[in-house]
Each structure stands twice: as C-alpha cells, then as structure tokens.
Amino acid sequence: MPATLSNSPAPDDLDDDLNDDLVEAPPFDLLLFPVIGRFLMWRHSRTLLQIPLLLVSLVMILHGLFGPSISPKNLATVLTWVHFRGALVLVILVAGNFFCMACPFMLARNLMRRFLHPRFTWPRRLRNKWMAVVLFAFILFTYELFGLWSSPWLTAWIIAGYFIAVLLIDGFFKHATFCKFVCPLGQFNFLASTVSPLEVEVRDHDVCSDCHTKDCIRGRHTSDSDLVVLQRGCELALFLPSKAGNMDCTFCLDCVHACPHDNIGILSRLPASELMIDPRRSGVGYFSRRKDIAALVLVFCFGALMNAFGMVSPVYAVESCLGRLLHIQSQATELGILFTIFLVVEPAILLGGAAWITRAWGGVKRAWLPLLLRYTYALVPLGFGVWLAHYGFHFFTGLYTIVPVTQNALASLGWPIGDPRWTLLGIPKYIAQPIEFGFLLLGLAGSLLIAWRLAEEDAGERRIRAFSPWAVVCLLLFLAAVWLMTQPMDMRATMMAG
Ligand code: SF4
Ligand code: SF4
Numbered sequence: 001m002p003a004t005l006s007n008s009p010a011p012d013d014l015d016d017d018l019n020d021d022l023v024e025a026p027p028f029d030l031l032l033f034p035v036i037g038r039f040l041m042w043r044h045s046r047t048l049l050q051i052p053l054l055l056v057s058l059v060m061i062l063h064g065l066f067g068p069s070i071s072p073k074n075l076a077t078v079l080t081w082v083h084f085r086g087a088l089v090l091v092i093l094v095a096g097n098f099f100c101m102a103c104p105f106m107l108a109r110n111l112m113r114r115f116l117h118p119r120f121t122w123p124r125r126l127r128n129k130w131m132a133v134v135l136f137a138f139i140l141f142t143y144e145l146f147g148l149w150s151s152p153w154l155t156a157w158i159i160a161g162y163f164i165a166v167l168l169i170d171g172f173f174k175h176a177t178f179c180k181f182v183c184p185l186g187q188f189n190f191l192a193s194t195v196s197p198l199e200v201e202v203r204d205h206d207v208c209s210d211c212h213t214k215d216c217i218r219g220r221h222t223s224d225s226d227l228v229v230l231q232r233g234c235e236l237a238l239f240l241p242s243k244a245g246n247m248d249c250t251f252c253l254d255c256v257h258a259c260p261h262d263n264i265g266i267l268s269r270l271p272a273s274e275l276m277i278d279p280r281r282s283g284v285g286y287f288s289r290r291k292d293i294a295a296l297v298l299v300f301c302f303g304a305l306m307n308a309f310g311m312v313s314p315v316y317a318v319e320s321c322l323g324r325l326l327h328i329q330s331q332a333t334e335l336g337i338l339f340t341i342f343l344v345v346e347p348a349i350l351l352g353g354a355a356w357i358t359r360a361w362g363g364v365k366r367a368w369l370p371l372l373l374r375y376t377y378a379l380v381p382l383g384f385g386v387w388l389a390h391y392g393f394h395f396f397t398g399l400y401t402i403v404p405v406t407q408n409a410l411a412s413l414g415w416p417i418g419d420p421r422w423t424l425l426g427i428p429k430y431i432a433q434p435i436e437f438g439f440l441l442l443g444l445a446g447s448l449l450i451a452w453r454l455a456e457e458d459a460g461e462r463r464i465r466a467f468s469p470w471a472v473v474c475l476l477l478f479l480a481a482v483w484l485m486t487q488p489m490d491m492r493a494t495m496m497a498g
Contacts, residue, residue: 030266054104064156074152078405081149086395089388096198097189100250105166122177129292136184140303144310176235191300192384193246195272207263208241216240216255231258242282245274272446275377276453288374298347301383306342308390312487354469362466364458378450385443386481389436399426444478
C-alpha cells in the first residue's frame with residue numbers, strides 16, 4: 001500500500017477530526033480583522049469614537065433647548081427616540097456593546113479626571129444593581145407620564161442631566177462607579193449584550209496562568225511617543241481570566257491595552273450562550289444568586305412590553321377604565337398602578353408559578369427562589385427581541401427623518417441646504433413589520449433554548465416537565481408582544497405622529 005494511503009486517516013477518524021475542528025475552530029477575533037482590528041488596537045480609538053457623539057450630544061442639547069418645540073422637527077427628540085435607540089439595539093444584536101465603547105459621557109468624565117481625582121469609594125451597600133433597577137423603571141415611567149418623546153426641552157434636559165450625574169458621581173467616586181452601579185442605559189446595554197455574538201475575552205488561558213503581573217485588572221505604565229503613561233486596568237472590576245460573558249463589560253478595551261502579552265481579543269461566540277451556564281463570574285458572581293440582576297432582567301423584559309403597550313391605543317382605554325373603577329383623577333397614579341401590575345404583579349405570578357410547577361412537577365430539587373432566579377435569565381433574549389422589534393420598527397420607518405430635521409436646523413442657523421423634505425420618512429411598514437416579527441421569533445427561540453438547556457441540566461429524564469412551565473411563560477409573553485406589534489402604534493417623534 002502506498003505510504004500516502006497507509007498514513008491516511010480512516011474515514012471515521014476523518015469525521016472525528018472534522019467534528020473536532022468544528023468544535024475547536026478558533027473563534028473569529030475582531031481585533032485581528034484587517035483595518036477594524038488595527039483601528040481598535042490604537043490606544044486613542046475610543047476617544048475618536050466618542051468625540052463625534054459628544055459633539056452630537058451637545059448639538060442635541062442646544063437644539064432641544066432653543067430649537068423648534070415640535071418634536072418631529074427637533075434633533076433632540078428625533079435622534080434620541082428614533083435613531084439612537086434603534087441603532088443601539090441593532091449594533092448590540094450584530095456585534096456587541098459598542099455604544100458603551102463610544103459613550104460621550106465617559107469622554108466628559110475622562111476630561112474631568114485629568115484635573116480632578118476622585119477620593120472616595122462607592123459605599124459597599126450600594127455596590128449592586130438595585131439603584132439602577134429603580135432608575136430604569138423610573139425612566140420608563142417618566143417616559144410615559146411626561147411624554148418625553150414629544151418634548152425636545154425635556155429630552156435635552158435628560159441628556160444634560162446625564163452629563164451632570166456622570167460628572168458628579170465619577171467626580172467623587174473612584175473607578176467606573178457610574179457605569180457599574182448607576183447608569184440605567186448601561187445596564188440595558190449589559191443585559192442586551194448577553195445575546196451579542198462578540199465578547200471581550202482571553203485568547204489563551206494558559207498564558208494567563210503563567211502571567212504574574214495581571215495588568216489587565218491592575219493597569220500598567222506604558223510608553224506612548226516617549227511619554228510614560230498609566231494604562232488603566234479594568235475599571236469595572238472584571239478580571240479577564242475569570243470573566244464570563246458581557247455583563248458589566250463596556251467594551252472600553254482598557255484591558256486589551258493593559259495586557260502585556262497581547263492575550264485579549266474580541267472573540268466570537270454563540271449568542272446568549274453565557275445565559276445557559278452559571279459560573280462564578282469575575283466582578284459579577286453567580287447569576288443565580290444575584291437577586292438585583294434578576295430584578296433588572298424583569299424590568300428589562302416586562303418593561304419592554306409595558307413600553308410598547310404605552311404606545312398603542314388600548315392603553316388609553318385601560319387607563320380610563322382604571323380611573324373610573326378606582327375613582328382616580330391623577331394620570332400619575334393610573335400609570336403607577338399599571339406599572340406595578342406589569343413590572344411586579346405579572347412577573348411574580350408568571351415566574352413564581354412556573355418555578356413552583358418546575359419543582360413540584362419537574363422534580364427539580366433546588367429551592368423555590370434560587371430556581372426562580374436561575375430561570376429568570378432565560379427571558380433575556382425574548383425581552384431583547386421585544387425591544388428590537390419596537391425600536392427597530394421606529395428606526396426603520398423613521399430612518400430618513402434625520403435629513404429634513406437637519407436641513408431645518410441648518411437653515412435656522414443661516415446655512416440652508418435646500419428646502420427640508422418633510423415627506424421623507426423611512427422604510428415602508430410592510431417591510432419593517434416582517435422584520436419586527438422576525439426579531440420577536442428570534443427572541444422566543446433564544447429564550448426557549450436557554451430554558452431547555454437549564455431544564456436538561458436540572459431535571460435529566462424529566463426535562464420536558466421542568467421545561468414546560470417556562471415554555472408557557474415565554475409563549476405568553478411572545479403572544480402578548482405579537483398582539484402589541486399588530487396594534488396601530490403612535491409614530492412618536494416623526495412627522496406622521498398620531
Ligand atoms: S489577560 Fe493578560 S494581563 Fe490579564 S492575566 Fe491574562 S495575560 Fe495577564
Ligand atoms: S477593561 Fe473591563 S469593561 Fe473594559 S473591555 Fe476590558 S473587561 Fe470590558
């Protein structure tokens with residue numbers, strides 16, 4: 001037999017090798033990708049991304065305060081409520097948390113910290129997500145109560161207020177206190193990016209085992225154009241070798257620049273895979289023991305439905321019905337009751353019931369609360385699907401509205417570029433709506449897959465029983481979202497506003 005043939009692997013071995021290759025295939029690493037990778041590896045890349053967003057934020061504040069008071073004609077409202085939100089969820093879906101990377105508030109903070117060094121550490125009792133949970137729910141509430149989408153003035157003050165809050169908190173407290181413990185937008189991004197396909201991750205764990213300096217978290221001095229500069233380590237307290245997933249990661253790439261072994265990349269992974277496992281995560285701990293993060297997930301998921309519900313006409317009927325039944329005159333009280341039902345009562349009944357059935361019928365041995373916390377994370381993809389469908393719809397159908405609004409803003413400054421074309425809107429609804437349902441289906445599939453994996457691990461043979469209650473919860477939420485998306489929606493902050 002010729003040597004080449006005798007040395008050839010048997011067909012079965014070939015299959016095994018192929019499978020091994022598929023399993024072991026090196027992940028895609030964005031930092032090794034031509035042009036983009038080189039740009040991201042440049043130490044000033046983040047600043048370069050932040051500068052345009054800082055300028056746009058300042059323009060939005062000024063236009064919101066001094067420009068037209070009609071929301072579809074104002075850059076503050078159109079950019080915030082139509083373009084920014086839509087672009088944010090789409091970028092998180094296809095890549096990762098690049099909006100935190102380009103965050104303009106952090107540029108202002110870094111400029112301030114050149115002159116002012118914080119002296120305090122954030123109180124231990126506040127080192128959790130509870131404050132962010134309350135702020136997240138509060139923003140959703142005020143959005144409805146004050147109709148933020150329709151007020152350029154209020155929108156401008158929210159953006160300005162954000163800058164003030166960041167400068168105050170990070171002016172007094174060390175590290176990335178605002179990002180990790182306060183910022184509701186950041187928490188939204190952290191949770192949403194658990195379903196992203198990219199993650200900042202160690203390339204080779206063996207290199208970390210031999211690494212004695214651990215600069216990725218400690219930081220180190222590096223030289224830049226003959227100047228010795230301090231390169232920060234991870235301000236979010238994520239130690240790369242034991243970091244698991246995107247929770248709390250702002251994609252700032254400080255760790256990448258600090259690692260002396262060039263051992264950190266932006267690697268591809270199975271989206272949402274971090275929700276199927278429950279390791280001890282650096283800087284986060286076990287998901288299944290974090291009541292605060294689970295509460296954040298509930299506001300994220302049920303708040304997505306509440307936010308969409310606030311835009312369809314049945315909400316007005318429900319509000320007036322509540323008012324008549326309970327003899328309430330105040331809209332704030334009516335909304336408060338609605339929010340309590342949507343964000344507290346409904347999740348407590350649905351998830352509490354599902355956890356009870358999983359124990360009683362599925363035979364899972366875990367205690368009720370840890371079990372409930374564990375499966376709560378399975379809802380993240382569906383919740384993100386609802387945000388995607390909702391924000392994506394406004395983004396696509398209002399995509400071109402930025403053109404006449406910018407033309408109008410420039411004309412008011414004495415720099416006209418043609419007559420504003422107010423008829424420009426966006427992609428037609430008959431194209432946007434199927435995309436919307438596609439996002440919902442994607443979210444449902446992700447949530448079912450995670451619940452199935454958890455049930456398999458917990459219940460073995462009885463996995464179908466353990467899985468079923470969570471599948472029912474997911475289906476109910478999915479159907480509620482489909483119903484909401486088929487209702488006529490307010491086209492907030494666009495010229496076709498209803
Ligand atoms: S990521 Fe880099 S700095 Fe951090 S432990 Fe690994 S090799 Fe060391
Ligand atoms: S330094 Fe921390 S927050 Fe920044 S990219 Fe690295 S792990 Fe993420």
